[in-house]
Amino acid sequence: MRPHRPAGVAQALVAAGRAARMETVSAHHAFLLAAATAVAADDGEAEAAYAAAYAVPGSCQWVFDVARLRLAHGSWLRGRGRGVEAREVLRAARRTFRALDAGPWVQQCEAELRSAQGTLELPPDSGEPEALTPRELRIARLVATGLTNKEVGAALHVSPRTVGAHLYRIFPKLGISSRAALARALPDD
DSSP: OOTTSOHHHHHHHHHHHHHTTGGGTOHHHHHHHHHHHHHHOOHHHHHHHHHHHHTSTTGGGOHHHHHHHHHHHHHHHHHTTOHHHHHHHHHHHHHHHHHTTOHHHHHHHHHHHHHHHOGGGSOOOOSSOOOOOHHHHHHHHHHHTTOOHHHHHHHHTSOHHHHHHHHHHHHHHHTOOSGGGHHHHSOOO
């Protein structure tokens, strides 16, 4: 998953992995091949390839590899002028690298974030992100499944406005700005 390889070489390596039926060796190999496919994909195919890599069954168990994929994906999004989406993906990668105490990878994420939003807009490095309360985590998980504020409120016996107020506090804690980014930003436990 080294983005600096010429596209033709990377695509040839992916083709060789497919020819060797690498995805049949193990679920981890299937994820790595899907991630390599995304990184090596042409612009027209990359979005679907990244989505396919994230969707590989069991991928959440390889947190470091998923964070590396998010870093590559965020860089790809940033390069196409999609800064808001790039920041969401890069912040998720940065959170994982921080949790793993992977300093050089955190630095790479921060460099990409600076490129995506400008140095002055980058929030100061405050160490660990603020943790969600159990109530916020429950609301976030329900919203991430696609439920509306009204549906979440009915499930938890609170008003839709209360759900909205919780989301107002949850988004900055996770470093996101949309409901669509919520599922990617939540911890994979």
